[in-house]
Amino acid sequence: MNEETNQTIHISAWRTILSQADHRGKYFVLIVGFGAAAGLVQLLTSLLRMYIIDRFLSTMQLRGFLPIAVLFVLIQALYALASYGFGTGSGLLEAHLTADVREKCFRKLQTLSFSFFDKNAVGNILSRLTSDVGRTMEAVSWSLIDVGYGVMSIIGAIIGMFVINRKLAVILILVIPPLALISMGFRQLILKYNRATRRLNSQIISSFNEGITGAVASKTLVLEDQSYGEFRELTVSMRKASFRAAEVSALYMPVASLLISFSTAAVLYIGGTDVLRGLLTIGELNFFMNIGTMMFEPIRNFAAIFAEFQSAQAAAERVAEVLTAEPDVQDSPEVLARYGDVFHPKTENWEPVRGEITFEHVDFRYGAEPVLTDFNLHVLPGQTIALVGETGGGKSTIVNLLCRFYEPCAGRILVDGTDYRDRSQIWLHSALGYVLQTPHLFSGTIRDNIRYGNLEATDAEIRNAARLVGADRFIEKLEKGYNTEVGEGGSLLSTGQKQLISFARAILADPRIFVLDEATSSIDTETEQEIQAAIETLLGSRTSFVVAHRLSTIRNADRILVIDGGKILEQGNHRELMAKKGRYYELYMGYQTEDQIQQSVQVMA
Amino acid sequence: MNESNEKKQSFGALWGYTRGYRRYLALGFLLLLFELALSFISPLVLSVTIDSVLDTKPLNTPWYFAWIIQLCGGIGYIRQHLAIMAVLTVIMAALAGALSFVRPCLTGTAAFQISENLRNRFYSHVGRLPFSYLSATPTGDLIQRATSDIDTMQRFMSGVLLELLRTVFLLAVGFFIMASLNLPLTVLSFAMTPVIVLDSIWFIRRIDQIVERYEGAESKVYTVIQENLTGARVVRAFGSELFEQEKFVQHNETLRGEHIALNRTLVRLWFTLDLLSGIQIALITIAGVLFTVRGSITLGQYTAFLSYVMIFLFPVQNLGRVLGNVSRTGVAAGRLETLFREPEEDYVEGGLTPNLSGDIVLDHVSFSFGTERVLDDLCLTIHGGETVAILGGTGSGKTTLMYLLQRLYDPDSGTITIGGTDIRSMDKGHLRRRIGLIMQEPFLFSRSIRDNLRIQNRDAGDQAVENAARIANIHEDILSFDQGYDTLVGERGVTLSGGQKQRASIARTILGSHDILIFDDALSAVDTRTDQSIRRALRERQAGTTTILISHRISTLMEADRILVLEQGRLVEQGSHQELMQLPNGVYRRVYEIQTASVS
Structure with a gap:
């Protein structure tokens, strides 16, 4: 899994994603600003308390307390307002970024070639647009608060401390580096163990899935105990991994608190001594006693953010991959200028399609594997061409090339005498009718x-x-x-x-060009005969390519091509090929009985 | 059943799951009490230092802390040695730390073990539910329970329950300790607590509703994406990219709106919580000053109160969320409990385990699905070692018949015997293991092809696996995959075609050992020639095995010793190919004629 190997944060993926939404920049400023304000207000609360203790409580008199009390209430309200500000900002930013980036990805997908879809299963792409986009945008949006808040409260606290008492300030600042180190270290460990439990969890979920969907199969094969045994191995590992993760998490806080308590103890001793000598007030002492814990919060947050970005790194890369993917089949700039792209077609410049198709010395490979070699074919407008032959022989490739879902590796394909690469894809597709073996609605x-x-x-x-x-x-x-x-x-x-x-x-x-890709195999024989007539009137005036499984559907084709190993093995009309008693004859006889089986079952039912 | 009763019952079930781990939990909760007490005692160090070490006021502190001071040599001694208070700070932190490490380890041991048991129980239970239940329950339903309900329970056990108890204990312990300093100020410290809790409960309810709307919008967007991806060819071929983009944008905008609404409500919740907490902080800061100046509390105690408010404010803010989770857990536990109460199948463990190579006799067997009669007083005999073919249309009962033999269903009336033994007296595992049932749409497990083939016979060597694959005509296909026999099947690996799955399941069956083999239209996706060669190879290998072939193919049926024709749960014709061809208006003969008409 990708997620395992990723330990560092590569900024490029994040930059790619964020560049899609640069007009949301104002939110970034707002969030960080409000976060910083909240940090400042939090510090003010501590300073004000210090003042209250020294001014009123050490002297035991209340003169002038009312305005200070009002100020204190106001500061609390300000904090709530700041939190409303950054919360609203992050909430909006998250919603907008997620929607923006998802839209950009979707748009990109409309232009990507089939080679992309061949390499990535639907579920995989879907999760990039859904959970991966959500995860990365959540990380970006909400961490900004902690950045603003954390930076401001640490800097503010440091300045405040130095102003009040240099010696104590140094003691407290000394604890920051080890605290940061410990936090980073523990976050890394926690991240590692969380990944382990997440991986086990997804294994358990697929096991549940299989146990449920395969429950009947397990029953007939008497595998209940065996599967349960395997499942238990998983749940035992899960328990152990969860425990380890909990253990590490449980260790983090005590270790950090202990570290902080050293500095607090030092402050109590040194500060206390200073109080006795009259060099420090009680309010100041109280301030220093609490500031360690206050500074720890942003440090802990920083470590958490770092880990969050690390674990979202793989998701970010998957999203960036969609955004930067380049379609294999592209219209040239000249073509785009003249004919427009899929989103802005310039239909006024489109030549009408007559439907003459020519394959000229076409080669095609999937990776290194040659599928078509030096393939030639000329089809006149209105002709019906049937393609038959074994699966993997190249029938679908011919159709895919015709539709320009792929382009030839060598040679060219002409539509109405012009290389189709000199026209836009949408021009060809607008003239195309396409029916698939498994209908998609x-x-x-x-x-x-x-x-x-x-x-x-x-x-x-x-x-x-x-x-x-x-x-x-x-x-x-x-x-x-x-x-x-x-x-x-x-x-x-x-x-x-x-x-x-x-x-x-x-x-x-x-359409001017019609492609039927094994389109009738899921219709029962009776219905098929009915639509047969309709199909034929339709095909009559159009150039048609029929890839057929049931040969009864193509008896009337103008030309039948028997394709095998990327080459035309036999061609001719039904009568000619039957007379030849070659491969077509063999196929036809075999398929015929299969058709009859279907028919006879209907008789019985 | 009314709702409160159901809830009571589901929490009863929850309590039941803790059996065996209650000692861990009890000890964990005890430690939690200490841990919380300690967190309230720690601020007293500073408090006493301010009052009686740095100042000269007499020691004024609750008995438990006075006792600690006594342990450290008394306040007079400490006044000379300020360092003792510093050391005490570290000791308190270390002690609290130790407790807060040991405690989760204890409760974690219990929680993770309970989750493990729950998952195991679920898995094992579903596997052992009767076929009738499984085939009537949508798999999506069960998967939902396996994932989200069990997940909810897991989170409750390892997190929510503790948070809830922690907060309750925290308030109780806090109130006790604070009250021992000053009762009126304590009451003021908790003044906003009920408001905060009510506020968050109110918001959480609204948020749950918005989340529902949000998820509805989300699933619509997902559907649009998914359909666009699975229909990529259609989209391209019709040139409807622009239309798709517009459709997507429309749904995406709805989702954006719901997302904004959801976040806005969350932010409002946080804002009100921050505001109410701010009021609480201000209240105690200001009132504390008045109390101190009036002499009700000391300056040191004032600083302690300031710390106390910060200790319990955050957990109180969270209480609404926690309570929401608790009620969700109740629902999940209730659903799981309903499933767990579903009776498991009786496997007749320890029943008879006879050899099954004798005659199979169905004696007046009837079976209905609801009101629909599937088998109607059926009597028939299949001799041991015989090859029998069954022909029948949809709804003729032929598949039900096979399920009855494996006891996936039991007949409503009548008996089935094999070699003279009633199958109801046999160990079910034995019965099913000895009968190889090969289905039209076989299920392969997500593991390597090799492991799939030898799933019933894990000791089978590579050579045996390959031989079986050769007989089933799948060997070449397997070699064509990237990793041959080690290729993974299913979600994470290759998807086999229908014909490949059928042939793989035949190879799987060959590797088991069976007295009876049933092919339930098992080669329908394989072409006629391959079908024949597979069956020939099988016959040579499994001589003496009783074989039942269910098929529509005359070429398959013809080869059987005897052909049975079923119609609406009744046996209408039986005999050899020649005999059935003699029947002038016979079903078999009619089917034969249609299937061979155009070939001859």
């Missing part, structure tokens, strides 16, 4: 999801799109029809229903 209503294909579509157009793919029948049977919520990720609908909606969405987009 967004939370919201069915209407929202279909409208996703074309945000300006009217309700009538949406209904029409649904009708074209035969989704209208199930939608209209629903109590709320098009206003039915689909749930998170569409979880309230069946896979088949989700797929139909994603079809309607694609049709509504009215």
Whole structure:
């Protein structure tokens, strides 16, 4: 884990993150200012008490006490006001920084290439935008208070002490360095043990997860006792680690207090002697007796802040990584100037897309592994191309390159005779319709999801799109029809229903280029035959790429490419390839029976 | 059950968890009392020094401190040796330090042990709950309890409980010691305490509500991010980055607003606490002066009172938060207790452990889910060593039948015997171990592939593991992973495809030893050719094992000695492939015809 190895604070990650929010600078000043004011007020309280003791109590008379009493009350109120000031400042700063940086990250993610998503799982990126951003911004925002407060109260106390009594001041200042050292040392130890317990805790949580989701499997495999045994090893380590962490924490305060008590004892002895000699007042003695504990608080806070930043370091780096990531696929400055970016498209300059696609000597590698080598393909506008073959043969890569989710390592891809790198990504994507094997829906209503294909579509157009793919029948049977919520990720609908909606969405987009990526595999045979007709009318006038698992869906393609090992093994239409009795024939016969199995089960049910 | 009763019950449960560690806790609390007493006695050192060492007033201090002074040689002696007071300061700090180190170690021993027991009990209990309970309970629910409820309990045991007691003791001890100096001033010192506590309780309630709203907004933002990430391809392909950005900003702004509201309320709480504490400090500072000048207390005692207020103000400020946590703990404990009361499955430990290679006989077996009858007076016999295939549509009861054999469910009526022994008299662990059940969607555990394969037979050597993987046709797949057999499966490692999982679970089963093997549509994600080769290899290896194949594939069904056709919980056809093909309107024959139609 990253967190383990990080012992030092690298400022660069923090700088990257904070530079995203430099317009919040005024809060920084405010917080530190109010923090310093609070520190000053706290010191004033001590000084005023000293004055009260010497002026009124040593002489046992109350003349002139009223204004001092009022002043004392005012100072307490001032402290509360200062605390309101820095609290409000930090609260606002935290909320703004978190929201700002999260927004910047999200924006960046919209432009990053798929290679980034290939390398980082969704859960990983999600936690960068959520807990990691929260953690770093919390550390930054609230520690500012302690910085202002701590610096001011230590400096103020030192000055105050020297003014009052140099000898005692030196005694108290002598204790600061060892106190700081001890605090840093203990914080480091505490940090280390806390990391251990946190790591164990996350292991325990995943163990619980597995114990619960796999409870039935454990039962049929009779693993209850074995799993429980393994779990107990974890909880025993957890107990030991927690105990060790508690032990270290419990040791810190006594050691520090003992150290402070040495200086207090010295103050009592030396100061007491001075009082007897008339060189020091009782009020001053009381002031010095309490100031050690008062100075300890900021020192303890500094050590805690340091540890806090250390433990947030890994989180900061993960956030900074998103902010500084560079997309692999980028539009050149000239292209951006002419066509605009995803957030500011200059549609007025866009050439219409006809849908002629050419792959010219295209090479593509994932890392070192070659996937496509010298791949050539020419597709006329309106043609339907089917891609079949084993998983890993390169079908998806061809589609990804076509969509410019990746770019060729060598060779070029032309759209309407122009290298697509001379156009913007959003230009191509706006002309693209795309349906995935596992349909992806967004939370919201069915209407929202279909409208996703074309945000300006009217309700009538949406209904029409649904009708074209035969989704209208199930939608209209629903109590709320098009206003039915689909749930998170569409979880309230069946896979088949989700797929139909994603079809309607694609049709509504009215694209020039259509990509169906194994799109029909989750629809039952009967429904598939129904949408088949709709798909065909749609494909008729558009350039289409169909990656198919069930070969029955592509019999009518203009050209079928059998892809294997990054090369075209066979090509031709269904009839030609069947007559050839080659790989396509073999695949077709195998898949055919699988289709039939599905059909026969429906007969039975 | 009414709420107060439920609360009483959950705190009763909490008390129950402390069994075995009450000695540690009691001793810890005793030390805590001493520790707190000491923290109130320490300021008396300065107090007495000011009054009777640096000044010449007679010793005026409570009996316990007078006793300490006596121990140090009496006030007259100390007047000559100021250093004694300095040494006393260090001794007091050392003593308090020692106590405040030993005390958490004692209570920690108990608290961490209690947490460990609680976690263990939860884990073991969930594993031993009956199948019927587990399949009816959403996993999210259980996971929620395992994480947040147990976490709440852990925090209560190791932190909240102590803070609460500490504050209560602190106020009690403080009041006692301060009152022994001067009662009216003591009452004034505590004047603001109830106000502070009420203020914080009031705010904590409001904050809890705001937190709920905040978390609602937060989860919406998370959903938008998550959906944007999982649907990255859709977003790009539709060119809807701008739309997504706008959608995100809208939710992010709501969250920003809630975050600001939450922080603002927190700050208001702190502000009121600081203000009330300020009033308390001012009150005692000013009133103290009047008391001193009037001669009710000495100057030294005045300084002691100033220190005392600072000792208990902070814990008092925290009391509202602590009480909020206590009530949350009550809820968590109640939920856990409800789960713990769920009866565990009876494993018939010490039951019969016969060989299971005999005939399996179902005698008038019926089974219902609620009102829905799944198996209806079913009678059938599967001979030992036979390979039987079962064909049936969704809801025909075939999977339930398999669960009955493993006793995941028990029939409502009728009996099941294997080799003449009623399975209800058998040790369940034995029964399940001897029956290998291979599911359509098998569960793999998050550990290395090797450990997954030998999970039922931990002594299996690498050679045996590899052989099993070869038979199950998964060996090549495993080698293609970065770390081969050491590759981790699941969350932190590779995700296997459905077919790979099925084949891995077959290899896992091969490594166990079974009298009966059940394939519940276990090769559905594997292509027909591989399916056949796996089953051939299995048959050679496991000759004599009773095998039950549940499948839709005619090519699979055909190879069985006998085929049973189930429909709505009844046996409608049985016989060999040839025999069933003779039935003119038979289900099997119809399925056969559809599946082979286009191939021939």
